[in-house]
Amino acid sequence: MAFFVIPAFALVGIFVVYPVARTVVLSFLDSDGKFVGLQNYIKVLSSREIVNLEGLSRGFPLGALVHNLLWIAIHLPLTLALGLVLAVLLRNVRGGAVIKSIIFLGMVMPMIVGGVMINFMFDRNLGIFNAFMEIFAIPARSWTAYPDTALLALIFGSVWLWVGFSTVLYSAGLETIPKDLYEAAQLDGASALKIFTKITIPMLRPITIVVVTMTLLWELKVFDIVYVATMGGPGGASNVLALQMYLYAFRALDFNRSAVVAVLLTMSTLLVSLPLLRTLRDDQS
Amino acid sequence: MKPKAMLVSLLGWLVALVWILPFMGVFMTAIRPLDELLNGWWNFQTFRPTISNFSGAWNHPTAALSRGMLNSLIVAVPATLLPLFVATMAGYGLSRYKFRLRTPLLALVIIALALPQQTIAVPIFQMMNVLNLVDTYLGLIIVHTAWGIPWIAFFMRNFFTTIPKAMEEAASIDGASDITIFFKVVLPLAMPAIGSAFALQFTWVWSDFFLALILIYSPDKLLATQRIPLMRGVYHVDWGLLSSAAILVMAVPIVVYLILQRYYIRGMVGWSLK
Numbered sequence: 379m380a381f382f383v384i385p386a387f388a389l390v391g392i393f394v395v396y397p398v399a400r401t402v403v404l405s406f407l408d409s410d411g412k413f414v415g416l417q418n419y420i421k422v423l424s425s426r427e428i429v430n431l432e433g434l435s436r437g438f439p440l441g442a443l444v445h446n447l448l449w450i451a452i453h454l455p456l457t458l459a460l461g462l463v464l465a466v467l468l469r470n471v472r473g474g475a476v477i478k479s480i481i482f483l484g485m486v487m488p489m490i491v492g493g494v495m496i497n498f499m500f501d502r503n504l505g506i507f508n509a510f511m512e513i514f515a516i517p518a519r520s521w522t523a524y525p526d527t528a529l530l531a532l533i534f535g536s537v538w539l540w541v542g543f544s545t546v547l548y549s550a551g552l553e554t555i556p557k558d559l560y561e562a563a564q565l566d567g568a569s570a571l572k573i574f575t576k577i578t579i580p581m582l583r584p585i586t587i588v589v590v591t592m593t594l595l596w597e598l599k600v601f602d603i604v605y606v607a608t609m610g611g612p613g614g615a616s617n618v619l620a621l622q623m624y625l626y627a628f629r630a631l632d633f634n635r636s637a638v639v640a641v642l643l644t645m646s647t648l649l650v651s652l653p654l655l656r657t658l659r660d661d662q663s
Numbered sequence: 664m665k666p667k668a669m670l671v672s673l674l675g676w677l678v679a680l681v682w683i684l685p686f687m688g689v690f691m692t693a694i695r696p697l698d699e700l701l702n703g704w705w706n707f708q709t710f711r712p713t714i715s716n717f718s719g720a721w722n723h724p725t726a727a728l729s730r731g732m733l734n735s736l737i738v739a740v741p742a743t744l745l746p747l748f749v750a751t752m753a754g755y756g757l758s759r760y761k762f763r764l765r766t767p768l769l770a771l772v773i774i775a776l777a778l779p780q781q782t783i784a785v786p787i788f789q790m791m792n793v794l795n796l797v798d799t800y801l802g803l804i805i806v807h808t809a810w811g812i813p814w815i816a817f818f819m820r821n822f823f824t825t826i827p828k829a830m831e832e833a834a835s836i837d838g839a840s841d842i843t844i845f846f847k848v849v850l851p852l853a854m855p856a857i858g859s860a861f862a863l864q865f866t867w868v869w870s871d872f873f874l875a876l877i878l879i880y881s882p883d884k885l886l887a888t889q890r891i892p893l894m895r896g897v898y899h900v901d902w903g904l905l906s907s908a909a910i911l912v913m914a915v916p917i918v919v920y921l922i923l924q925r926y927y928i929r930g931m932v933g934w935s936l937k
Contacts, residue, residue: 381842382756386749386812387768393809394775397786404785464678470668471675479924481682486920486927487913488870490888494895494909499685504692504704504902506684538682543931550932599779602872606892623781628877633785640782651777655770 398644404637422638427614427622438525438615442622443642445529449597449618452533453540457593458586460537461544465552466578468545478549482542489539493603496535497522525615528608532616536603540596544589551585552578587653594650598643619643693717693906700902716903720911723904726894728911731887735869735915738800738886742807743865750812751857754819755849759828769820775813780873783810788877803878807868815860818930822856823849859930862923866916887912 408414422428426441433440440448464481468474484492500507500521508518521531555578563573601620604610610617610625619639627636691704694712702708721729757769787806788797796802830852834844850857872888879885885893894908895901920927 382752382760382845383768386753386816387771389749389805389809390771390775390812393787393790393806394778394783394813395771397783397790398778400786400789401782464675467671467678468675471672474675477675477679480679482920482928483686483917484682485931486866486916488872488888488916490870490872490891491909491913494891494905495685495689497895497900498689498692498902498906501900501902504688504700506688506705509703509705538685546928547932550928595777599781601781602888605872606895620779620781623784624873624876627785636781636785640779640784643779644777644782647777647779648774651773655773 401637401640401644404633405641407634409632409634418634418638422635422642427617427625428619428639430614438529439613439617442610442614442617442619442639445617446598446600446619448529449533449536449600450594452530453537453597454590454593456537457540457544458589460541461548461589462582464541464545465548466574468549469552478542478545481545484539485542485546487539489602490606492536492539493606496532496538496603497607499535499538500531522608522616523612525612528612528616532604532607535607536600539603540593543592547585547589548582551582555581584657587657591651591654595647598646598650689906689909692902693910695903697903716907717911719904720894720908723890723894723908725882726885726890728887728890728908730883731885731890732911732915734800734884735887738803738807738875739865739868742804742811742868743861745804746808746811746815747857747860747864749808750815751819751850751853751860752845753812753816754821755823755845755853757816757820758823759831769817772813772817776817780810784873784877791878798879798881798884800879800884803874806874806878807871810874811864811868815864818860819853819856822853826852855926855929858923858926862919862927863930866919866927869916 405418406413406415408417426432426439428441428443430439430441430444433444439445464478468477471477487495497520499505502508502518502520505518505520507521511518521527559577559581560573563577568576599620600618601624604616604618604621605624608616610621620643623636623639623643626632626639630636688704692700693716694714695704696711696713696715699706699709699711721727757765757772783806791797791802791806794802796805830848831844834848835841839847870888871886875886875889879889891905891908891912894905
């Protein structure tokens with residue numbers, strides 16, 4: 379037994395668990411290594427980079443933490459709904475598998491390329507988005523370059539990247555629903571809408587838990603596309619927590635404040651994964 | 664076909680078109696000279712395709728992708744095979760043996776899945792500094808290995824719990840040791856799952872940006888993903904060059920996906936459906 383398990387957990391212990399613990403410790407120290415309690419947390423949470431309440435009346439930036447929350451508020455419902463609708467829709471489309479593969483391409487490319495693609499879509503001269511906006515007589519501009527639209531452009535662009543995930547998972551989930559359930563409902567004269575809300579959605583619950591968890595994790599961890607597309611700018615208008623952590627640590631060389639952001643981020647991701655941990659516990663019993 | 668079915672099909676293909684438009688745009692921008700793009704890449708009054716953007720990105724003076732793609736390959740191959748091997752053993756151990764630490768270890772695996780890379784960044788940098796492994800591929804490969812183990816172990820453990828133990832028991836009665844059984848009986852059976860894990864881990868390591876960003880900084884050692892941000896100027900974006908670079912860098916994971924599509928999707932879905 380030990381032969382199988384020890385190498386893996388030794389590596390994880392040294393290069394994952396220890397660094398995490400060290401980050402937690404760093405978040406309570408000052409730059410001289412002295413224990414300062416929650417001071418770093420207070421400093422970070424009251425800084426404008428993280429939460430900027432003035433932004434509520436003045437517009438972006440609203441602070442990295444608020445930006446992440448906004449990302450969740452827009453991206454999560456959109457990807458869930460689109461994924462579910464597409465999964466149901468494409469089941470009855472000739473070549474549905476090909477369409478799914480096309481939509482899934484966004485998931486396969488490196489996110490650093492994904493960020494470039496978002497820049498491209500919203501570019502002033504080459505962006506297809508402006509070509510559409512022309513129909514509504516909205517003047518062309520590079521949407522990722524302006525404070526009032528940079529974050530929203532990134533969020534909607536990331537919907538384009540991520541919908542493949544929810545579509546593919548929901549498609550696989552639909553396959554697991556027994557056909558006779560539908561047949562029985564049809565015999566009883568249930569409407570298509572009723573079948574969808576009373577059979578499809580409840581039966582997809584386990585998949586929904588996974589899709590929601592994974593999507594939330596991705597929204598909290600988002601880094602690459604912001605780094606390459608806007609670098610959090612202009613003026614912090616599209617900054618996110620993961621990027622702010624990097625800026626604190628490797629630009630400002632403030633390892634303690636960066637540790638605070640990392641710990642806050644980790645606490646959110648752990649909170650979000652609790653439902654998955656629960657399914658594990660049910661497995662064990 | 665009934666009108667309703669046709670409408671649904673039309674809608675489906677319309678969605679596909681919207682999704683593929685940015686790819687077509689990037690492709691057209693990459694293969695067409697700058698002056699043709701001024702009226703939009705969708706404008707085909709003249710069409711003189713060229714590969715000069717591709718060769719420009721491939722031989723870029725400060726961020727050549729030829730070197731970057733080679734570097735990425737040098738990192739991605741060991742950083743895929745190593746964790747695959749170690750974590751497959753761990754997944755097997757977690758599925759077949761009952762021991763006191765099993766549940767805590769499984770919980771650790773799931774917790775590790777949720778962690779953002781930012782949480783290990785600073786300590787990892789400091790450790791690698793002490794070990795003299797900053798700006799080396801060995802350091803990066805080690806971190807990728809440790810980072811990949813939890814999810815592969817969890818994935819393989821889920822796979823092993825679904826396959827019957829009968830063959831292993833038969834081999835054990837014949838007097839084979841646990842280690843022999845693992846290599847001779849279990850590994851061959853596990854190949855489909857290993858294929859899934861391979862496809863995913865390889866694309867993730869290839870696509871990684873953050874770990875490389877904090878550990879690798881010598882210009883000639885930069886990986887492919889690190890060269891993309893360097894390709895775009897600060898004030899003026901050379902879209903032809905950047906598009907070609909984007910295509911080259913995403914081509915590798917996309918080819919892996921197309922070849923191993925079955926395994927890839929199964930890997931993605933394997934998380935949720937047991």
